[in-house]
Amino acid sequence: MKLYVSERAPNPRRVQMFIAAKGITGITEVLVDINAHEHRQAEFLARNPMARIPILELDDGRCLSESRAICSYLEGLYPEPNLMGRDADERAFIEMHDRHVEWYLTLPLAQAIRHQHPGLAVLEQPQFPEFGASQQAKAMDSVRWLDGVLQRQPWVAGERFTIADITAFCTIEFARLLKFKPGEQGFGALQAWRDRVAAQVP
Amino acid sequence: MKLYVSERAPNPRRVQMFIAAKGITGITEVLVDINAHEHRQAEFLARNPMARIPILELDDGRCLSESRAICSYLEGLYPEPNLMGRDADERAFIEMHDRHVEWYLTLPLAQAIRHQHPGLAVLEQPQFPEFGASQQAKAMDSVRWLDGVLQRQPWVAGERFTIADITAFCTIEFARLLKFKPGEQGFGALQAWRDRVAAQVP
Numbered sequence: 143m144k145l146y147v148s149e150r151a152p153n154p155r156r157v158q159m160f161i162a163a164k165g166i167t168g169i170t171e172v173l174v175d176i177n178a179h180e181h182r183q184a185e186f187l188a189r190n191p192m193a194r195i196p197i198l199e200l201d202d203g204r205c206l207s208e209s210r211a212i213c214s215y216l217e218g219l220y221p222e223p224n225l226m227g228r229d230a231d232e233r234a235f236i237e238m239h240d241r242h243v244e245w246y247l248t249l250p251l252a253q254a255i256r257h258q259h260p261g262l263a264v265l266e267q268p269q270f271p272e273f274g275a276s277q278q279a280k281a282m283d284s285v286r287w288l289d290g291v292l293q294r295q296p297w298v299a300g301e302r303f304t305i306a307d308i309t310a311f312c313t314i315e316f317a318r319l320l321k322f323k324p325g326e327q328g329f330g331a332l333q334a335w336r337d338r339v340a341a342q343v344p
Numbered sequence: 345m346k347l348y349v350s351e352r353a354p355n356p357r358r359v360q361m362f363i364a365a366k367g368i369t370g371i372t373e374v375l376v377d378i379n380a381h382e383h384r385q386a387e388f389l390a391r392n393p394m395a396r397i398p399i400l401e402l403d404d405g406r407c408l409s410e411s412r413a414i415c416s417y418l419e420g421l422y423p424e425p426n427l428m429g430r431d432a433d434e435r436a437f438i439e440m441h442d443r444h445v446e447w448y449l450t451l452p453l454a455q456a457i458r459h460q461h462p463g464l465a466v467l468e469q470p471q472f473p474e475f476g477a478s479q480q481a482k483a484m485d486s487v488r489w490l491d492g493v494l495q496r497q498p499w500v501a502g503e504r505f506t507i508a509d510i511t512a513f514c515t516i517e518f519a520r521l522l523k524f525k526p527g528e529q530g531f532g533a534l535q536a537w538r539d540r541v542a543a544q545v546p
Contacts (some may be wrong), residue, residue: 166513188542191489192448204437208447211440218432230420237412245410246394273475290444 143169144199144328145212148176150314152248154196156209157216159308163343169198177264179248191228209241213305225305239306247284248313254278255319278320285322285329289309296338303342311339345371346401347414350378354450354518356398358411359418360494361510365545366422371400371514382424412442415507427507441501441508450515456480457521480522487524487531494533498540505544513541 147154174180181193190207198212227233256266256276265291298306325333349356375384386406400414419428429435458468460478500508525537
């Protein structure tokens with residue numbers, strides 16, 4: 143299998159961390175240069191018409207896009223350690239937590255960065271800086287929510303490490319582009335959890 | 345089980361259509377008045393701190409939010425007709441198609457409506473109409489993409505009706521707020537599919 147990735151983007155990192163947490167070996171990484179618009183060229187679009195990274199190319203030639211769908215596929219091939227739920231009940235609740243992070247933290251934060259950061263102007267045209275600032279405020283509300291969650295429980299979805307921790311970790315690390323560091327901004331539980339995740343994944 | 349819903353919003357409709365397509369009976373609907381901000385009151389926030397609808401309240405008192413996570417739970421309880429994939433391979437590819445719709449059609453369309461429609465000012469503050477217009481253009485790109493997909497295959501994920509059709513159907517119906525009707529705007533395959541979905545779900 144081949145995994146198409148790009149540097150510094152949070153979505154491919156999500157899949158890379160998932161692979162590392164599973165201890166999966168043997169997947170070849172192919173680096174795509176987004177700044178050179180390689181993801182908009184015909185060869186890439188044939189693999190993913192949505193022009194997004196990452197993509198997992200299977201050995202039978204089929205291409206799977208969307209980070210979370212790639213993780214679902216790999217979870218099926220490599221069930222242990224379980225990161226997405228052992229039955230439909232647990233799968234649904236982990237999906238809920240993962241989506242809370244995706245939609246209420248990752249999305250506003252990504253929009254804050256894409257609409258405000260000069261380095262992202264190559265990807266987001268036109269940028270709307272005032273909209274970006276409003277999204278940054280929403281992302282900070284979600285940071286407060288997540289810090290509160292992690293004051294009550296060790297991991298985002300509860301008592302064990304799951305894909306929701308990977309999603310949240312990649313988001314918080316991406317927030318460094320806005321000079322956000324949880325510990326320095328009073329979010330002690332979030333910082334302690336961030337350090338636990340970094341220690342958890344090789 | 346109880347399902348908390350609101351009128352006219354696309355997300356609760358997604359779950360309601362999923363339930364109808366499965367032929368599930370016996371779930372009690374509870375109507376939440378978003379315009380009166382009932383979803384921001386303490387009783388509701390105890391069920392979903394993200395203040396979003398729908399929520400499925402289980403008989404054991406646990407509350408599950410996020411439309412797609414609720415569908416995953418119901419798929420486990422009521423496996424037939426299968427709408428989300430029979431094994432991990434199929435589940436991953438259906439998830440990919442469902443997310444393509446969610447992130448590249450539903451999201452920009454919802455932002456176009458929330459940031460431009462006067463009736464949504466109660467939910468989206470501040471509104472950024474120019475950002476909304478840019479998202480409407482992106483949503484129309486995705487409409488063209490989806491119409492192309494449906495020229496080649498009968499359903500969004502391929503040869504059979506799945507959750508991805510429900511997600512796309514609720515999105516296209518929501519687009520009526522922008523006076524969008526596929527058939528009148530030259531998207532014949534999308535209109536024919538929309539009518540097939542309406543006939544598919546009782």
